[in-house]
Each structure stands twice: as structure tokens, then as C-alpha cells.
Amino acid sequence: MTDILVPQLGNEIDEAEVTEWLVVAGDSVAEGDQVVVITTTKMSIELEAPATGVLRITADEGELVRVGAVLGVIE
Amino acid sequence: MSLSVPVWHREGAGPANIVLIHGFGADRLAWVANSPALAARATVWMPDLPGHGATGNDVGDGSAADLARALVAGLPERALVVGHSLGGAVAMHLAALAPDAVLGLVLISPAGLGAAVDPGLLADYPELRTQADAMAALRSLVARSQLIQAPMADYVLQGLAPTGRREALRRVAAAVPEHFAPPVIQPCRYVWGDSDGIIPLSDDLRDRLGDALTVLPGTGHLPQVEAFSAVNRLILSQI
Secondary structure, three states: OEEEEOOOOOOOOOEEEEEEEOOOOOOEEOOOOEEEEEEOOOOEEEEEOOOOEEEEEOOOOOOEEEOOOEEEEEO | OOEOOOEEEEEOOOOEEEEEEOOOOOOHHHHOOOHHHHHOOEEEEEEEOOOOOOOOOOEOOOOHHHHHHHHHOOOOOOEEEEEEOHHHHHHHHHHHHOOOOEEEEEEEOOOOOOOOOOHHHHHHHHHOOOHHHHHHHHHOOOOOHHHOOHHHHHHHHHHHOOOOHHHHHHHHHHHOOOOOOOOOOOOEEEEEEOOOOOOOOOHHHHHHHHHHEEEEOOOOOOHHHHOHHHHHHHHHHOO
16 A cells, blocks of 8 residues: 655645546556646646555545645555 | 846755756746755755846846856856756856856756747736736646646736836846857756647757757646656756
8 A cells, every 4th residue: 555645845835735636536547647636836736656556535626735644545 | 237136045955956947937936846856865956037036126138148147156066057948048058157166957948949939928928917817828838737727827926016027027038039048068968848839849959959858748848847756857867
């Protein structure tokens, strides 16, 4: 099981909004696939799957999450 | 004509120095997806260019050469200099102005190589006033529009608000097509998105740059955001 974490994004950003999941919960993803868009006050980025497996989502679109929070899990 | 003294920001504490120079209309926060990874291995230096970010609006004649002159005083000794778009042209000038300080260059979809820069963006950007216009302009920078959300458009509009900012950007924009950078120092690596609509990657450029060029598929004019993992790995490979 590998967590998808909100990464550190510069010294002044400590939270982000989950903007859009690019895959559906339960889908198979490969390591490196883009899986979710997060948005900060400065920019949005796409996060990659850290492992290959099945996606379980723990943070829904619209949620505010802090740096280091778990957005989902690859199982 | 005078030049504002740039505000420099710093992250990390490694022995190596990496300088990140943003592009037209942006500021040092263009690098938020890059500085943490780089700061784990180096001291990362991020200036706001004159006419941008927290720096004042005296841009000299608006040329990349003048913007580079503004950076010389604050440049750390012996740095890898990374420049994006207009910042790439600035980086090339900086290497010519301070050859002993610049160890190498990484140029991300740089201006200054003679390739055409989209005139629409240069003209529109200083005049943006509505969120809708800002969203449209920002979307032209990327291959996937999901990366452009309202907070970024609002941030851009806030950045245009200070008195003198729009005029400074008009002056910089006017200088872009006419000023080309001096010959590039070595080592120099280039990164370009294959779907860049602002400074398109022509076959001629691919031939000229050869093995020094890394092309990122499915990527527009903001590789440092659109493909930040690959860009970070490439920058770290150069220190």
C-alpha cells in the first residue's frame, strides 16, 4: 500500500484544494500516471501515482488538504 | 534608465547554488513545484525580475540584457542558472555578464534563440483585467487546461494591480522580439514541451540544439509545472 501525499510546494504554501481526480476510485493505475489535480493559491499541479495498483480515494474533490496529508492510497 | 534592485528569495542550504529565473509576467512562485525538490540538494535562489513580483518597476529599456544586469549584484558565486521563457534569455545574458559565476545553464522553453514568441500573449498579458481573460491567457500556456484554475487567475490580476506594473510589463514585452541573447555558454541543457503554443519548438530548433535538448511529450509552455518531476530530475542531474 502506498499513500498519495500532498507534496511540499515552496515555503509559503501549507495547504491545497483537491480540484479533480483524473481517475476513478477502483481503477488500476501505473506508477507515474497522473491521478489528481491539486490547486494552491499560486498554481495547480498534477500528482503522479507513486506506485502501480488499484486507487482508493481518501480526499474528495473540493476538500482542503494540508501538506503531507493523504489524498489516496494505491493498493 | 534605471533598474530596480531585485528581491531575492532563498530556500535550502546545500553547498551547490541553483538560481531559478522566471518568465514574462510571472514571479518566483512559478517554481513552487521545483524549489522543494531542489532545496533538498542545493541552496535555491529565486529572484523577482524588475517589473515582476515584489521587485520595483524600473526595467531599464525592458530588454533581457537589462534585466540580467539587474541580477548580477545579487548572484551567488558559482551557480547553475535555470531560466524559463524570457528568464531563459535573461539567463543567457547573465552568463555573458558574469562568466565566472555561472557554472552552467538549464534553459526551459527559452526566448532569445531566434524562435518566434507568440505576440498575442505579450500584448494581452499587461492588459488583463477580468478573471475570464486571465484564465484564457493562462490556458494558452499549458497543454492541459485543468492546470489553470481561478486562484491562479486571481493571483495574476493581483500582481498587475500595483501602479506602474502594467507599463513596466508593456516595456518588457515590447523588447522581447528585438533582443536576442549572446552565444550560449557550456554546459547548457534545454527543455521544451512538444505542445508549446507560445514559443513553438520547430524542427530547425530541434536540429540546432541536438542532444542538449530534452523534449517533454504532452507538455506546453510551462514544463516546470506540467512535468515538474522530469524537470527537477534534469536540473539535479546538472549539479
